[in-house]
Amino acid sequence: MKNVQRKISLNKTTKSNFVTYGIVIAAFVIMEILMAAGMVSSLLKGLLVPICVYVIMAISLNLTVGVLGELSLGHAGFMSVGAFSGAVVSMMLQSVIPDAIPRLLISLVVGAIFAAIVGVLVGIPVLRLNGDYLAIVTLAFGEIIKSLITNMYIGLDENGLHFSMIKQKFELAEGGKMLIDGPIGLSGMRKVDSFAIGIVLILLCLMIIFHLVNSKSGRAIMALRDNRIAAESVGINVTKYKMMGFVISAAMAGAAGALFASNYSALQASKFDFNTSILVLVFVVLGGLGNMRGSVIAAALLTVLPELLRAFSDYRMLAYAIVLIGIMLVTHNPAIADRLKQIKIKQYKKSADRKAAAMEKKMVRQTAKKEGK
Amino acid sequence: MATRLDTKMVPIPSAGIVPERDSGKMPVLVAAHLGITFGGLKAVDDFNISVGPTEIAGLIGPNGAGKTTVFNLLTKVYEPTHGTILINGRDTHNMSTVEVNKAGIARTFQNIRLFNNLTVEENVKLGLHNSINYTTLEGVLRMPRYWKAEKEAHERALELLSIFDMQDLADYKAGNLPYGAQRRLEIVRALATNPKLLLLDEPAAGMNPSETSELMDNIIKIRDTFQIAVLLIEHDMNLVMGICEGIAVLNYGKIIAKGTAEEIQNNPAVIEAYLGKKKEG
Ligand SMILES: Nc1ncnc2c1ncn2[C@@H]1O[C@H](COP(=O)(O)OP(=O)(O)O)[C@@H](O)[C@H]1O
Numbered sequence: 001m002k003n004v005q006r007k008i009s010l011n012k013t014t015k016s017n018f019v020t021y022g023i024v025i026a027a028f029v030i031m032e033i034l035m036a037a038g039m040v041s042s043l044l045k046g047l048l049v050p051i052c053v054y055v056i057m058a059i060s061l062n063l064t065v066g067v068l069g070e071l072s073l074g075h076a077g078f079m080s081v082g083a084f085s086g087a088v089v090s091m092m093l094q095s096v097i098p099d100a101i102p103r104l105l106i107s108l109v110v111g112a113i114f115a116a117i118v119g120v121l122v123g124i125p126v127l128r129l130n131g132d133y134l135a136i137v138t139l140a141f142g143e144i145i146k147s148l149i150t151n152m153y154i155g156l157d158e159n160g161l162h163f164s165m166i167k168q169k170f171e172l173a174e175g176g177k178m179l180i181d182g183p184i185g186l187s188g189m190r191k192v193d194s195f196a197i198g199i200v201l202i203l204l205c206l207m208i209i210f211h212l213v214n215s216k217s218g219r220a221i222m223a224l225r226d227n228r229i230a231a232e233s234v235g236i237n238v239t240k241y242k243m244m245g246f247v248i249s250a251a252m253a254g255a256a257g258a259l260f261a262s263n264y265s266a267l268q269a270s271k272f273d274f275n276t277s278i279l280v281l282v283f284v285v286l287g288g289l290g291n292m293r294g295s296v297i298a299a300a301l302l303t304v305l306p307e308l309l310r311a312f313s314d315y316r317m318l319a320y321a322i323v324l325i326g327i328m329l330v331t332h333n334p335a336i337a338d339r340l341k342q343i344k345i346k347q348y349k350k351s352a353d354r355k356a357a358a359m360e361k362k363m364v365r366q367t368a369k370k371e372g373k
Numbered sequence: 374m375a376t377r378l379d380t381k382m383v384p385i386p387s388a389g390i391v392p393e394r395d396s397g398k399m400p401v402l403v404a405a406h407l408g409i410t411f412g413g414l415k416a417v418d419d420f421n422i423s424v425g426p427t428e429i430a431g432l433i434g435p436n437g438a439g440k441t442t443v444f445n446l447l448t449k450v451y452e453p454t455h456g457t458i459l460i461n462g463r464d465t466h467n468m469s470t471v472e473v474n475k476a477g478i479a480r481t482f483q484n485i486r487l488f489n490n491l492t493v494e495e496n497v498k499l500g501l502h503n504s505i506n507y508t509t510l511e512g513v514l515r516m517p518r519y520w521k522a523e524k525e526a527h528e529r530a531l532e533l534l535s536i537f538d539m540q541d542l543a544d545y546k547a548g549n550l551p552y553g554a555q556r557r558l559e560i561v562r563a564l565a566t567n568p569k570l571l572l573l574d575e576p577a578a579g580m581n582p583s584e585t586s587e588l589m590d591n592i593i594k595i596r597d598t599f600q601i602a603v604l605l606i607e608h609d610m611n612l613v614m615g616i617c618e619g620i621a622v623l624n625y626g627k628i629i630a631k632g633t634a635e636e637i638q639n640n641p642a643v644i645e646a647y648l649g650k651k652k653e654g
């Protein structure tokens with residue numbers, strides 16, 4: 001009987017995960033059908049890939065903020081690293097691999113790897129410290145990456161890659177092209193229809209996070225979020241697991257960035273600024289810390305709505321700020337927290353009572369049986 | 374000078390702090406001249422103790438005496454400013470909290486530190502963390518080793534929970550458990566790390582007398598089944614005098630007495646510093 005009960009509860013998380021996958025797949029199918037029927041405006045069509053991108057950004061940031069419990073204010077920085085590294089590699093491979101889809105896949109992997117490496121570099125000095133240092137450092141990181149890429153010149157010609165910072169210090173041979181041209185950024189990329197790939201990438205990221213959370217390493221990540229000293233006392237290497245959570249999160253943001261780049265023919269680093277980082281943080285907070293399905297829905301809705309309500313777009317950041325403050329007030333309100341705790345305790349008591357009653361019934365039955373014999 | 378304790382399961386200890394059956398064996402813990410200063414305050418000063426491999430030892434003393442600080446030193450939450458700690462003969466210089474745990478010390482906390490948002494079972498599995506064998510990649514890809522190791526961990530966790538008859542609570546969030554159950558869960562989680570020495574910081578705090586007496590039986594049961602040593606801090610004198618074979622008394626960071634329950638109870642310095650005051654209050 002105990003076993004049956006446990007199976008049910010185990011299935012509960014699995015079931016909830018499958019509902020999340022289902023929502024993503026259903027959204028994809030519905031959009032495909034609507035598009036086939038010609039019922040989707042070109043505005044919305046143009047939003048499909050950005051929606052996928054922001055969904056991945058939100059669930060990956062949720063891994064850092066909700067699961068690992070560290071505040072990151074520079075998630076767009078990793079997106080930027082992924083976008084530019086992925087796009088550069090993709091453009092370099094244009095002559096070797098003319099087919100756009102495999103090139104996109106490669107650029108997703110490259111974007112993820114580069115962002116992961118940068119994640120390690122950012123993480124090494126900060127993640128050994130305890131406290132809110134990560135927020136400060138990632139905030140600075142986002143700005144630094146933005147100005148680095150804005151001042152970066154990368155060109156490609158028959159002599160190979162040319163690279164310089166601040167000023168273009170190289171001449172390209174005949175037929176060469178600029179890959180990253182300082183403030184102008186990326187240009188001349190071929191757009192790819194990557195909606196389906198975006199959906200697959202969402203599912204992949206969700207799966208990685210769900211599987212991680214239900215494994216040894218994910219448990220360790222959540223443990224150090226809940227209580228660092230206790231985690232150390234049971235032999236869990238805090239820095240290792242902080243790094244793991246943070247780097248996986250950065251890698252996903254990098255892949256999202258590469259996907260984002262594939263949707264445009266030109267792209268500037270200024271697109272990935274502090275506002276973008278905060279925007280993604282708003283998705284995470286609105287969807288609920290640690291709640292991946294919430295992040296998916298919040299990111300999708302909040303990417304579509306403002307575009308559909310273009311007229312009010314000036315007030316968007318204002319509205320987000322108000323909503324964010326509102327949510328923090330509500331969730332950190334001791335009265336409300338108390339209330340929630342009361343409800344939980346009541347539920348616990350109820351089910352404990354139920355268990356006790358069941359046990360008693362069983363015992364009565366058994367004694368009755370014995371007496372019957 | 375052998376003195377007898379009148380508890381059923383505890384063998385007769387010698388007059389020293391290490392019981393007779395453990396004498397001649399390497400102590401699981403030796404602390405010598407241990408000390409730490411917090412901004413001029415000597416919170417612990419010249420602390421010496423030796424705990425036998427299957428001993429139940431007690432550390433008592435008035436509030437603020439430095440007992441919890443001793444635990445924090447032993448587990449390297451604080452780096453000692455003086456002294457040496459040996460775990461099974463191994464010097465713990467340069468060891469971190471994590472390494473001390475791997476070397477064989479597990480502990481509970483005076484102010485409970487559970488992983489509140491995780492389930493009871495997950496809390497115990499975190500104690501098992503270092504004995505669960507699969508890589509992160511195998512976990513994410515759900516390879517056969519993942520399923521096998523997780524199944525073993527699940528069974529082991531339930532087995533450990535059954536020490537305190539808590540296996541039915543496996544799926545509850547740790548933070549939602551009643552107080553007594555949280556204290557017991559902390560002990561289970563510590564045990565899951567397969568320690569040689571269990572440090573319990575006020576395990577009976579907040580428990581009613583019947584829970585406390587159950588806890589006493591369970592501490593002895595744990596020592597007997599796992600064949601490990603226990604060092605506990607406790608204010609409940611029934612518990613301390615009932616199950617501790619050797620007791621050290623701490624006052625203002627210094628040990629003022631060491632010995633068996635009877636010796637401690639009759640020690641004038643202890644009566645003055647601690648028990649006397651306690652009786653009046
Ligand atoms: N991190 C710290 N910084 C400064 N003083 C501390 C710290 N930890 C403990 N103390 C001081 O050390 C003394 C002993 O505290 P503690 O070990 O908690 O006592 P006990 O557990 O015996 O009640 C107290 O005076 C306390 O204020």
Ligand SMILES: [Mg+2]
Nearest residue numbers: 440441442483
């Ligand atoms: Mg204390």
